[in-house]
Amino acid sequence: MAHTGYPKGQARREEILTAAVRAFANAGYSGASILEIAAACNITRAGLMHHFRSKEELLIAVLERRESLDREVFRTHDSRRPDGLGVLRGMVALARHNETVPGLVQLYVVVSAESTSPDHPAHDYMHENYRRVRSGIAWALRGAQRAGILAPGIDPALGAVRLLALEEGLQRQWLDDPDGISLAGTLEATVSEMLTVPLWSADEG
Numbered sequence: 176m177a178h179t180g181y182p183k184g185q186a187r188r189e190e191i192l193t194a195a196v197r198a199f200a201n202a203g204y205s206g207a208s209i210l211e212i213a214a215a216c217n218i219t220r221a222g223l224m225h226h227f228r229s230k231e232e233l234l235i236a237v238l239e240r241r242e243s244l245d246r247e248v249f250r251t252h253d254s255r256r257p258d259g260l261g262v263l264r265g266m267v268a269l270a271r272h273n274e275t276v277p278g279l280v281q282l283y284v285v286v287s288a289e290s291t292s293p294d295h296p297a298h299d300y301m302h303e304n305y306r307r308v309r310s311g312i313a314w315a316l317r318g319a320q321r322a323g324i325l326a327p328g329i330d331p332a333l334g335a336v337r338l339l340a341l342e343e344g345l346q347r348q349w350l351d352d353p354d355g356i357s358l359a360g361t362l363e364a365t366v367s368e369m370l371t372v373p374l375w376s377a378d379e380g
Contacts, residue, residue, distance in 0.1 A: 188226045190216050195237050200282035204234055204289055204296065231296040238286065238300055241279055245269055258322035259315030263366050264374060266312070270342065271359035280346050287343070309335045316369070324372045334369060341365055 194215040198207040209230050213223040227233040249265035273280050290301040316331035325331075342362060349356045367374050 184226070187216070187218070191218075191223055191226055191233070192237055192240055195233050196278055196282050199234060199237060200278050200285055203285050204230075209233075234286070234296055235300060237282065238297060238304075241283065242304070248272055254311075257318050258324060259318030260324075260374070262311060262315035263319070263370075266338070266342070267359055267363045267366060267374065270345070270362045273346070274349070274353075274358050277350065277353070281350055284347050284350060305339070309339055312338050319370060324370055326369050326371055329369050338362075338365065 191212065194212045198212050209223060210220055213220050227236060248269045252265040252268055253261040254265050255261065286297055287301055289295050290297040292298065312335035313331045316325060316334045319325040320331060345358050345361055349358050363374060
């Protein structure tokens, strides 16, 4: 990936990524224009290409940036604790954060729908992302099961599919009705139904 480590170059790179989020969210990958993204940053197409060699590379960089921010949320909630509560708390905390960044949520919803096509540049990325997220949630639910805090009858693998499907569908519904639907509240209620202990301790939440 073509980018510089100098502060000015990093600032320009962040400006481009921010403009790209808006463009891809509003017009989708095919509809977004490199020229329009460059113009939004007051630079030429060549100037943008100094940081990102192609439109495909720019899209993947945007998705990786979102993933990096997501990981920070999970780390904050101790995502490696063996009873799985860190991951489950991280999911709710991330949903709460997403309610403050509708542009990123819109981007993700648009790209996830577009990338079902095998020839989409983000197809492989999104396929691996879904696999990784399902695996992580199943790991957490198995940990809760071993710790004796998973509700009876919950299968970790199926539970992971359910929670990811809920999270994905909620994002689309929330974009349509942000005042009537709570991303974090709905997800938290469903996660809590899968546990026999409170999701949060008395000083958390």
